[in-house]
């Protein structure tokens with residue numbers, strides 16, 4: 001009966017399309033961002049025919065402006081565990097552990113995403129998923145109040161849970177069930193204009209940390225942003241005001257480079273949305289909540305631990321020099337400091353590869369170029385140089401904690417951030433998740449190693 005099931009990749013495709021439609025409807029400014037991204041992408045492509053043919057060859061031209069990721073924030077361990085099961089139905093698995101406490105955001109996170117290359121090619125949609133850490137609230141009274149409120153909410157519909165159970169029991173879902181599953185699960189991410197708390201409690205949670213209010217006061221983990229891919233992030237950042245949307249102060253991540261590394265992101269600032277608060281006597285008080293925004297991303301090569309250490313160090317140098325102010329007043333200085341620091345990160349593919357700063361895949365280019373070079377892993381660089389072997393950068397499919405913190409902060413308002421003690425706790429996170437997260441470095445290293453093995457085996461087969 002297995003062939004009666006829809007593939008998880010197809011369910012994820014339907015889910016990301018449904019999320020996109022819902023979010024455009026809920027946050028009209030997001031529709032404006034999509035239009036801007038698609039305008040800039042088509043202009044970039046018309047100027048750069050090489051890029052166009054490359055995307056065409058990869059088969060990614062059609063889905064160019066589709067969403068690449070979104071983000072949610074959960075309040076309870078069991079919500080995270082059920083979310084893991086829901087995402088597994090769509091072929092999305094937890095990759096990476098991100099501790100945001102060190103950046104003064106009281107959450108820790110993972111990214112649920114497709115892992116296999118074929119699945120990523122079909123639809124790379126990921127959800128950056130954070131779990132609130134109430135243990136970081138200092139005020140004990142407020143902490144137990146928040147806990148009690150969270151304890152009473154139910155973020156999944158009965159229909160969604162039944163279909164998750166069914167998918168696990170049978171090993172998949174039929175087309176009809178998959179359609180129902182997407183519709184039921186969508187309910188979890190919907191915006192609720194009526195809060196579950198009084199205005200006073202909202203204000204107290206909000207002053208403990210805006211993010212705590214965002215998680216605790218609502219019926220569910222409203223999707224807080226979606227993120228399409230842009231071919232020119234600097235251009236989208238520059239044009240946002242012309243389209244009537246207000247960009248965050250700076251682009252997160254590395255500066256503009258010849259050879260893109262890791263991930264660059266920016267967003268338009270979250271908008272204030274009207275909310276009714278429910279008082280003890282049942283009456284309603286009108287207020288507003290600012291949490292939801294739109295983001296864009298541009299990805300480059302995945303870095304090795306050595307490359308990542310260099311990236312982290314250079315980013316630190318730049319930020320020691322100029323700390324980007326939320327109001328954008330020193331954005332140009334920050335940009336300069338960033339560019340200056342990153343002059344120390346090699347900016348040609350060959351050096352990045354030879355110095356083992358980034359991950360690459362290898363393939364046979366021209367067997368006749370092997371000549372008398374012995375075929376072995378030790379001679380790989382010589383084989384590349386001779387033109388026998390070609391390589392391409394492995395694209396980074398994950399996230400960056402400092403960038404994520406910048407995205408969180410700029411959408412939680414411009415007040416100075418509350419400080420938390422740095423306290424990563426991957427074990428506690430995995431306990432809540434009910435599974436271990438995949439280590440992203442090990443994963444990229446395995447992709448590289450497998451490609452080398454395949455490539456050498458093919459060359460040897462000819463040599464023999």
Ligand code: OOG
Pocket residue numbers: 070071072073128130224265295399400403404405407408
């Ligand atoms: C998530 C922020 C992290 C990213 O792109 O780095 C993120 C959030 O604000 O909940 O999505």
Ligand code: NI
Pocket residue numbers: 069070071128225227295407
């Ligand atoms: Ni994001």
